[in-house]
Amino acid sequence: MGRNLLIAVGLLALWVSVASGDESEAPAQALALGSIGQIETLVVDGAIDYPGDDDWFSFLLTHSAQIAIYPQAFQEPKLRFVLYDAELALQAPGGEWLTLPLEPGEYLLKVDSPQGTGDYRFYVSTAVEEEPNDEARAGLFLGKLALGSSLEASGAIDPGEDVDFFVFEIDPGACPEGVLRIASPRPGTEFVNMTLYQLSPAGRPLGVVAESSLSGSRTQSLLRGPVAPGRYGLKVEADETQEMPFYNLTIWCFVPCRDQEPNDEIREAVQLGALQGEVLEACGYIAGEDKDFFRFSLPQAAEVVIYTSGADDGDSYLQLVDPRGHPIAYDDNSGGGGWSRISVPLDPGEYYVIVSKYAFAEGEFEYQLTLEATPRLACIPEREPNDDFTAPMRLGTPPVCVRPATLPLEAEEPDLFQFRLSSPSRVRVEVSGDGYFWIYIADANQPWNIFAEAEGDGTQTLEVELEPGLYLLHVGGFAQGEYMVVIHAR
Numbered sequence: 001m002g003r004n005l006l007i008a009v010g011l012l013a014l015w016v017s018v019a020s021g022d023e024s025e026a027p028a029q030a031l032a033l034g035s036i037g038q039i040e041t042l043v044v045d046g047a048i049d050y051p052g053d054d055d056w057f058s059f060l061l062t063h064s065a066q067i068a069i070y071p072q073a074f075q076e077p078k079l080r081f082v083l084y085d086a087e088l089a090l091q092a093p094g095g096e097w098l099t100l101p102l103e104p105g106e107y108l109l110k111v112d113s114p115q116g117t118g119d120y121r122f123y124v125s126t127a128v129e130e131e132p133n134d135e136a137r138a139g140l141f142l143g144k145l146a147l148g149s150s151l152e153a154s155g156a157i158d159p160g161e162d163v164d165f166f167v168f169e170i171d172p173g174a175c176p177e178g179v180l181r182i183a184s185p186r187p188g189t190e191f192v193n194m195t196l197y198q199l200s201p202a203g204r205p206l207g208v209v210a211e212s213s214l215s216g217s218r219t220q221s222l223l224r225g226p227v228a229p230g231r232y233g234l235k236v237e238a239d240e241t242q243e244m245p246f247y248n249l250t251i252w253c254f255v256p257c258r259d260q261e262p263n264d265e266i267r268e269a270v271q272l273g274a275l276q277g278e279v280l281e282a283c284g285y286i287a288g289e290d291k292d293f294f295r296f297s298l299p300q301a302a303e304v305v306i307y308t309s310g311a312d313d314g315d316s317y318l319q320l321v322d323p324r325g326h327p328i329a330y331d332d333n334s335g336g337g338g339w340s341r342i343s344v345p346l347d348p349g350e351y352y353v354i355v356s357k358y359a360f361a362e363g364e365f366e367y368q369l370t371l372e373a374t375p376r377l378a379c380i381p382e383r384e385p386n387d388d389f390t391a392p393m394r395l396g397t398p399p400v401c402v403r404p405a406t407l408p409l410e411a412e413e414p415d416l417f418q419f420r421l422s423s424p425s426r427v428r429v430e431v432s433g434d435g436y437f438w439i440y441i442a443d444a445n446q447p448w449n450i451f452a453e454a455e456g457d458g459t460q461t462l463e464v465e466l467e468p469g470l471y472l473l474h475v476g477g478f479a480q481g482e483y484m485v486v487i488h489a490r
Contacts, residue, residue, distance in 0.1 A: 027088060027108055030056035033124065037062045039142065041125040041152040048077045048113040048120060055111045061104050065126040068154040069109065070097035070248055072123070073185035074219065077116035084108040097246050099128065099154070123248070129155035129164045136233035137203035139165030142251070147175050150252040155236065157192070157244040163237040167199070168251060172229040175253035179364075181312075182212070182223040182234065184249040192238050192247050194223045199231045213362035216315035216338020217457075224363045227253060256312070256366035259284030259292050266325055269293035269352055272371065275304065280371040284355060286314065287364035291356040294369065298348050302373035306353055307341040307459075314365025316340045319354040332358055334434045336458035339367075343432050343484060345376050377486065379403040382415065389447045392416035392472055398427065398489040404482035407435065407475065414476040417485060418444055421468050425489035431475055432459040433483025444470035 024031040033042050036059055046055055061067065071079040083092040086106040092098045094112075111122065129140050142151040145168055155164045184192050194212035197205035209232070210225030223234075234251075238244045259282065262268050272280045274297045284292045298304065308316040315338035320328045328344065328351070335341035338358070355369060379401035386393040395402070397420050407415060421427070431439050437460045440453035452464040455477075475485065 024056050025054050027056055027084075027110075030058040030108055033057050033059040035060040035062050036067075036124060036126055038065060039127045039140065041123055041127055043121065043123055043152075045119065045121050046111070048079075048117045050117060051113075053112065053117070057109045057111065058106060059109070059124060060106050061102055061126075063126075064101070064103050066099065066101050066128040066130060068097070068099045068123070068125045068128050068246075068248070070123055070125075070154065070246070072121040075120055076118040077113040077120050079120055079122060080112050080114055081122070082110040082112075084110070099156070099246060123152055125152055125154060127151075127153045129153065129166065133165050134163050136165050136167065136197060136199055136205050136235075139167040139233055142166055142168045144169045144171055145174060145180075145251060145253055146171075147178060147253045147255070150250050152248065152250055154246065154248040156246055157236070157238040159243050160240055163235055166234045166236070166249075167203075167231065168234070169231050170227060170229050174229070175227040175255075178227050178253040178255045180210070180223070180225040180227050180251070181254040182225075182249060182251045183215075184212075184221045184236075184247055186214070186218070186220050187244075187247070190238065190242060190244055191221045192236050192244065192249075194221060194249070195235045195237075196223060196225055197233045197235065198228075199233045201231075203231075203233075205233055215313035216361070216365070217313050217336075219337070220313065222313060222363065224365070254312070254366075256285045257283035257368075263293050264291050266293055266295075266321075266323070266352055269295040272296040274299055275302070275371055275373045276300065277373070282369045283310075283367065284369065285364065285366050286316070286355065286357050289356075291354055294353045294355070295350065296353070296371060297350050298346055298373065301345070301347050301376050303343065303376050304346045305341070305343045305370075305372045305374075307335045307370055308339045308355060308367045309335060309370065310339075310366055310368045312366040314338055314363075314367055315358045315361035316365075316367055317356050317358045318342055319356075320344065321352045321354065323350050323352065325352075332434060334432055334458045336456060339458070341432060341459050345379075377401045379484070382406065386416050387413040389416060389472065392418040392444075395419045395487070397422060398425075398487040401484065401486050403484040405475075405479075405485060406482060407433075407437075407477060407479040409478040414474050417473040417475070417487075418470065419473065419487055420470050421466055421489060424465070424467055427462075427464055427466050427471075428488045428490075429462040429473060430459065430486045431461075431483060432486075433479045434458070434481060435479035435483060436477040437479070437483070438474075438476040440474050441466070442472045442474065444472045447472055447474075 318340035
């Protein structure tokens with residue numbers, strides 16, 4: 001297999017380039033990760049190239065320690081870890097994560113995937129909480145935070161009043177122009193609550209700096225706070241009625257894009273220019289009740305798509321208004337997760353985009369703003385009934401657009417659309433709206449024969465090569481209000 005490995009020990013990172021081939025698919029070919037001491041973390045990047053691919057690694061543990069081995073969250077291959085000692089005696093059977101006490105020595109780790117292929121990242125860490133650590137002075141010291149690196153930690157929460165404390169420091173000038181981020185992925189329905197305290201020289205909490213909330217995508221607990229030199233204590237707790245057998249967290253310095261302020265009303269809007277054939281892009285940072293205004297012009301009639309995105313997992317709210325501030329369109333979560341997306345036909349003119357946070361969202365976030373324009377495509381409204389394979393809505397040959405369409409939560413019935421291809425084509429389908437969609441393309445004559453599918457919150461897209469013939473587009477799930485279907489073929 002071919003891959004690059006990033007091995008990060010503590011706060012130092014070393015890139016190791018690995019040549020192509022199947023050089024680490026057996027214990028004797030295990031790739032050496034090096035040694036790991038107390039309160040250190042190895043960060044390993046690799047790839048599962050095909051179903052059944054095995055990757056073997058070795059590492060040397062220099063001290064007796066509790067060790068945790070776990071994957072990065074939200075990646076395509078679902079990893080499984082099996083740990084052996086140097087004599088191939090089993091230490092821990094296959095699991096999505098491992099945590100166990102180990103004595104000093106050399107160990108072999110097998111990584112495979114029961115589901116999915118592609119690039120992956122995992123962690124081998126001795127930065128694991130140890131009891132008693134229910135107060136800041138007993139918290140595990142993780143080290144000093146620096147720009148360009150992160151601090152990693154993991155632990156478990158017992159039912160009852162169990163809490164864990166971790167301690168770290170920020171030196172003066174360590175994170176210029178940055179803000180603090182602490183994230184803990186949410187396993188299933190469970191999530192941790194985090195509270196950050198500034199500590200006195202004696203290790204006593206002086207006051208709360210920030211508290212965590214669920215991220216825009218609701219997939220992780222995220223604490224956002226300011227960066228100031230000092231010593232900090234992080235308290236981690238969970239639902240007292242449940243056991244959380246494993247959690248992990250990452251602490252890093254995040255340097256966000258800052259939009260041009262003031263731009264909190266129409267007359268202060270940031271000028272983006274003319275939207276004609278090219279994408280317009282901007283970025284910004286929302287904190288508190290902040291609103292960011294952007295202005296653009298449209299030289300000719302077009303279908304305009306405006307959306308927010310970004311790595312900061314925010315919960316945005318997007319509005320499009322005319323020069324007098326009259327609303328044209330708005331959206332909360334159609335962009336997937338907590339991001340927003342508007343798709344609307346517009347005539348030539350001047351328009352304003354307003355980016356803010358959702359009214360009930362907590363925290364602050366960076367966002368990327370993108371505006372795209374394509375020639376206007378005339379849309380037709382959905383025609384009911386079209387919830388059966390034998391009676392779909394017939395659309396003809398792409399390009400086609402259906403708007404408005406509805407998919408009420410209480411109906412629990414899909415919408416089916418039929419389209420025809422007269423030549424081999426690459427078909428792109430986009431279903432956009434505020435809701436949860438399950439879409440797929442199937443043979444109209446054999447609807448169990450599915451060619452491509454997608455599922456998730458907000459806008460869903462498919463691209464697939466198809467031969468001439470008759471096809472069905474299935475749209476299931478639910479939509480808050482109306483949704484739109486666009487099918488292109490080239």
